[in-house]
Each structure stands twice: as C-alpha cells, then as structure tokens.
Amino acid sequence: MSWTVGELARLAGVTVRTLHHYDRIGLVRPSERTSAGYRSYDAHDLDRLQQVLLYRELGFPLDEVATLLDDPEADPAAHLRRQHGLLRERLERTQAMVAAVEKEMEARQMGISLTPEERFEVFGDWLPEEYAAEAEERWGDSDAWAQSQRRTAAMTKEDWLRVKAEGDDVERRFAAAMADGVPADSTAAQDLAEEHRQQISRNFYDCSPEVHAGLGRMYVEDERFTAYYERIAPGLAQYVSTSVQANAARQS
C-alpha cells in the first residue's frame, strides 16, 4: 500500500505543504519517488508521520521531534510510553486550568476577587515537587508518578492551596538562608532540605533520601527546575541542590 502526498495529507489531516516541508527538512521523507518525481509514501512513512504529529501536538519543535525519533535506542514502545506520559501530564494541566476558570467564575459570583498570585497559579506557578515524580519515572524506575497521581487526584482545592503554601514557605526560607549567607551545606540548610523531603513524602510520593538526592541533582541539570528556582532568587537552584544532596549524604 502506498499513497501520494495528497492522499496522505487527507488521511492525516495535514496540508500537502506540510508534507513538502517535512520532506525538505528530512523529518518525514517519502520512501520512494515515481519516475515522474512524485512522492510515494508507504506504511512505514505513515507510521513515522503519526509519531511526528503526536509530538508536534504536544508542543515539541520539529528539530526536537527529529532527534527524539532518530534516537537509535528508542523503540516504538518507548515512544508510546513517553507520549502517554506527556498526554497525561497535559490532561492534568488542562484539568487544573478548568478548575482555575471555575474558581474564578465562583469568585465572581460571590463578588470576591482573587489575588494576582492566585490568578496566575495555573500559568506561572509550576510546582516542582509535583513534576519531580514524573521526572523520576521518566528516568527509569518506580511508581512514584502513579503514587503522586493517586494522591493529587484526591486532593481538594483547599488541599492544593495548603500544599502550595507549604512549598512556598520552605522555598522562601531557603531563599532567606541563602541571602543571609548561610552555607548551603550547613546544618541549618540541611534541616530545611530535610523538611523539603518530608513535605514531598507527605504530599506526593515516598521520597527516600536517595531519591531526594537525585532530585537535588536535577535542580541544576534540568533547565525547567533551574528556571523555577532561579525565578525565586538567582542562585537558589544551586543552593537548594547542594543542601538537598548534603542532607542525603548525612543520613546514609
């Protein structure tokens, strides 16, 4: 079975131009050309196109999609698992946005108004603790993600606010300690780190000192975490990372 550009375009719900584009940049190439130079796509190409479209839908730039798909040690099953995870992440995010809009509607009906911070909860505020679980799972092991999912799914709006307040509190104290010149590997900073770890265990998933140390590393290695902490205070990502790892070391 093989298709022309137009046929494939109709099948996949994209334009012919898009397929031309993907051909030119080498993202999805027709496996053959007819003698007249027409593109001829086979089932394999179609498969690849499907993968591309899913990653695209999830917001990846095309060059990243290319590296993802051309990664030699990623089999189709791995892609599906990743896509599944990303989609569930998106599902959650959308649910959060629905909740936020509903909250705003409610507030409006009651005649009260939310604070700016509350308003941007959904956009600006990204809880690193929550995301951490997914990152853990992404890097290999465990059902941390599933556990986190179960717990956060059962949370009420009030629970969320409490959890967020707890998190903000520790972050603020970390920032204050750093500003006061308290060394990141001091006992005081390590105590904050320990508090951070227990908070995660309580609210998201069992976070052993080892896992926590892994998270600590991610705070400086994964730009998303880094950005989160740097936005609170410059240098905070490194500071928290160091404290967390020092704390894990003293417990072993």
Next chain:
Amino acid sequence: MSWTVGELARLAGVTVRTLHHYDRIGLVRPSERTSAGYRSYDAHDLDRLQQVLLYRELGFPLDEVATLLDDPEADPAAHLRRQHGLLRERLERTQAMVAAVEKEMEARQMGISLTPEERFEVFGDWLPEEYAAEAEERWGDSDAWAQSQRRTAAMTKEDWLRVKAEGDDVERRFAAAMADGVPADSTAAQDLAEEHRQQISRNFYDCSPEVHAGLGRMYVEDERFTAYYERIAPGLAQYVSTSVQANAARQS
C-alpha cells in the same frame, strides 16, 4: 498596586519581550508610564493579561484575542463561560488522544496493527456535529453544549464509530448529490438536510429547525466548518448550508 515590566513578567510567567510585543500591538498596554518612560502596569492591566494568556494558551492568534477582548458587548462572565467551554473541549480531545495511544499500545501487545484510518482518528477527524454544540453555546443561548457533553461522555467506542459512520454517510450523499447537479434547495437535498438534523438530535442534542438553520449559516461563516466540508468536496460547505436553511424554511 503597580508593577514594572519585569515584575509583571515574573508574575505571569512570560518574558519581558512578550510584554513589549503586546504593548506594541496594542493588546496589553501599561495604563501608565513613569516620567522616565518606564511601563507601569496596574491590576486592570494584569486582569487583561490573564485573559490574553488564557486565550493564547487555547490557540487563538493574538489579533483574534484582541477582537474577543475588545468586543464592547461582551461581559466578563461570557468570556469565562466561553473559556470554560473551550477548555472542556480540549480536555476531551486530550482524553481521546490518550485513548488512542492506549489503543495503539494494546494493539501492539496483541501483535495486531491498526488501519491507517484508525491511526489518524484523533488528528484528522473532527466531527462538526459535535463542535456545533459548542458553537451554539458560544453564540448565546441554551444548554446544548451541556447536553451534548452528557451524551457523548456516555458513549462507548462503538457508539462513536457508529455516530461517525452515520455522519460520514450523510456527508457522502450530500457530496454525491452536489456532484450529480442536484440543486441545493431541491426537495431531495432538503431531505438529506432533514436527515442530518435528526442525526444531530439523536446523537448530540435537540436540534430544532431554527438551530439547524443557524448551523447552516455557520458552515459558510465559520472557517473551521467551511474547511471541514471543503476538504470533502469543494463547494460542499455552501451546498450543505443552502440545503439546511432551505429545509428549515420549509418546516416553518
């Protein structure tokens, strides 16, 4: 309370450049400038920015966002309802994608492979009847959307396939009639339109002839509907639109 560009940017989770851009195109303007020319945003501006970001997240181009927000006869509550509706639409779509990926994983495990059409179900196929309900709600009245939501939520995969097949069938017959030169306002075409209406009533929400006529207008006025029908056959959007409106007229 007022903020500088940088502060607002941090608060809202966007870059300073984005705020500059929104200022230049007149989408979100700071309500004041300091004597030195610094932008100064107040709570009102922040409100507006929030709205903009929500619509942006939902995929609207900025100029459309502008017209949405600057429409003088739009109250904030209507915005919220609309945003809520769009978000729920997106939620559903994501759920469908999750289901599709799960189906693919399952198929892979069982060693069977899906047909190309099945593969692209989520991307290519957009059911206009389903969307119609949201569009209805968007333009004012009724709980059509809610009703459609309730019904489609209860549908199994098989129900969906049946509904889709029914829809495809009528569309094909519309296209055939058009190709055969049957006038759009002929009795035959109107009968097809009537079938279309009853299909919507059965599968999505109560669709009176009046509402149906409104839908018919949308098929040529809303480019998303137009694109859908034009992809089946050029001229079909206008053809269906005319038939549907003629059918509504003969019933009144």
Next chain:
DNA sequence: GCTTGACCGTGACGCGACGTCAGGCTGTTG
C-alpha cells in the same frame, strides 16, 4: 489522439509571535 481539470513538482516570498542582540538611559545600593 486531444483536451480538460485535478493533482504533482520546485522555488520564493510572507507572516505571526516572539527571541536575541545592540546601544543607550535609569535607579538603587554600597
């Protein structure tokens, strides 16, 4: 065999929503 009209090809330019300098002014802090 010839025409017609849908479909295919390759440039090449355009656009939306910013990112990213460059070059210069402002304002706070030690």
Next chain:
DNA sequence: CAACAGCCTGACGTCGCGTCACGGTCAAGC
C-alpha cells in the same frame, strides 16, 4: 559616584508553515 541590575527602543533572526507563481503529469471523456 561607581557599579550593576533593570528599563528603553530599534532591528534583524527564527520556526512552521501559508500562499502564490509557473510548469509538468495523469486519468477521463470526447
């Protein structure tokens, strides 16, 4: 008063296509 973070306004670059322009290909009907 120096240093440095933060603000300003151009202006050009980028990404993912849309949209012509201009010409070749192919199946159908006459």
